[in-house]
Amino acid sequence: MNGRAATDGYDTTGTPPTPDGDVFSNGMVTLRGHATIDGDATGGGFDVARDHMVSGSQTIGTPMSFMEIKVPAGIPDLGDLKVLPGAPELADRAPDENQGGNKGTHGDGGKGNGGKGPKPKHGRHARRQRTLVGPGSFLASDLIVAGRSTLFVDNSAGPVTLYVTGRVAVKGNGRIVVADPNPEKFAIYVASDRPVSFGGSAATRFYGVLYAPHSAVEIVGGGQWYGAFVGGALRESGRSTVHYYRALKGP
Structure with missing residues (x-):
C-alpha cells in the first residue's frame, strides 16, 4: 500500500467507519507514504514506515490456503464481457425454471428486460450500459469496463x-454500479491467474466481493471500495479506500 491508500470497516452504508479494515497476507505487508490500515494486520513480515500506520495489532501469521473456484455448469456464458464506448446496449438475465433463458438487446438502460438502470443519455458524454439482471450467475472470459x-x-x-x-x-471512467449496495449481493470470482485492476476517480463507488486467489489485484485512483477483496497479491495506491463490510465476518 502506498500514497494515501487506506482500509477501514463499516456496518451499513452511510454509517461512520469502524477500525475493522483488517489485512491478511501470506507474504509481506508493506506500507509507504501516508497509507494506513485502520484495523489489524497479519502477514509473513512487515515493512511499515511508521508504527501508527496500522491502528491495530501487527502479527506474524501462518500461511493460509484459499478455496479453489468451481464454475457451475450450465450458467449463461457471456463470452468477452466488454463494456466500451460504441458497444450496443444489452441486458442479460439468468434463466429460471419457469421462463428459461432470456437474453435481450435494447436501448432503454435495462428497463425493457427487468433491469432498473438509469436511462441512457445520448451525445458525446453518454455512458454505454450493459445490464446483468439477477438473481443468478453468469460466466465471462474477460471483464473489461472502460471509457465512459x-x-x-x-x-x-x-x-x-x-x-x-x-x-x-x-x-478510466468505467464503473460497475449495483442496484442494492449490500456487498453480499454481488460477487466476482476470478478463476484464473490473470491480473485484476480496479481504477477510478474520487466519485467511484463499488459494492461487492472480489475473490481472485491466484491473481495480482491492483486498486488505484481515488475510488471507494465497499465489501471484501481477496487476491494472490494486492497493491492499493493513490487515494483509494477499501471499506471492509463487517457482516462478511459472520456471527
Missing part, C-alpha cells in the same frame, strides 16, 4: 455472481 461506460448490476431481486476465467479491468 457502465456495467449495471440489477441485484434488487437477488444476488448476482459473475465468474471470470480471464482478466478483469475497470479503468
Whole structure:
C-alpha cells in the first residue's frame, strides 16, 4: 500500500467507519507514504514506515490456503464481457425454471428486460450500459469496463455472481454500479491467474466481493471500495479506500 491508500470497516452504508479494515497476507505487508490500515494486520513480515500506520495489532501469521473456484455448469456464458464506448446496449438475465433463458438487446438502460438502470443519455458524454439482471450467475472470459461506460448490476431481486476465467479491468471512467449496495449481493470470482485492476476517480463507488486467489489485484485512483477483496497479491495506491463490510465476518 502506498500514497494515501487506506482500509477501514463499516456496518451499513452511510454509517461512520469502524477500525475493522483488517489485512491478511501470506507474504509481506508493506506500507509507504501516508497509507494506513485502520484495523489489524497479519502477514509473513512487515515493512511499515511508521508504527501508527496500522491502528491495530501487527502479527506474524501462518500461511493460509484459499478455496479453489468451481464454475457451475450450465450458467449463461457471456463470452468477452466488454463494456466500451460504441458497444450496443444489452441486458442479460439468468434463466429460471419457469421462463428459461432470456437474453435481450435494447436501448432503454435495462428497463425493457427487468433491469432498473438509469436511462441512457445520448451525445458525446453518454455512458454505454450493459445490464446483468439477477438473481443468478453468469460466466465471462474477460471483464473489461472502460471509457465512459457502465456495467449495471440489477441485484434488487437477488444476488448476482459473475465468474471470470480471464482478466478483469475497470479503468478510466468505467464503473460497475449495483442496484442494492449490500456487498453480499454481488460477487466476482476470478478463476484464473490473470491480473485484476480496479481504477477510478474520487466519485467511484463499488459494492461487492472480489475473490481472485491466484491473481495480482491492483486498486488505484481515488475510488471507494465497499465489501471484501481477496487476491494472490494486492497493491492499493493513490487515494483509494477499501471499506471492509463487517457482516462478511459472520456471527
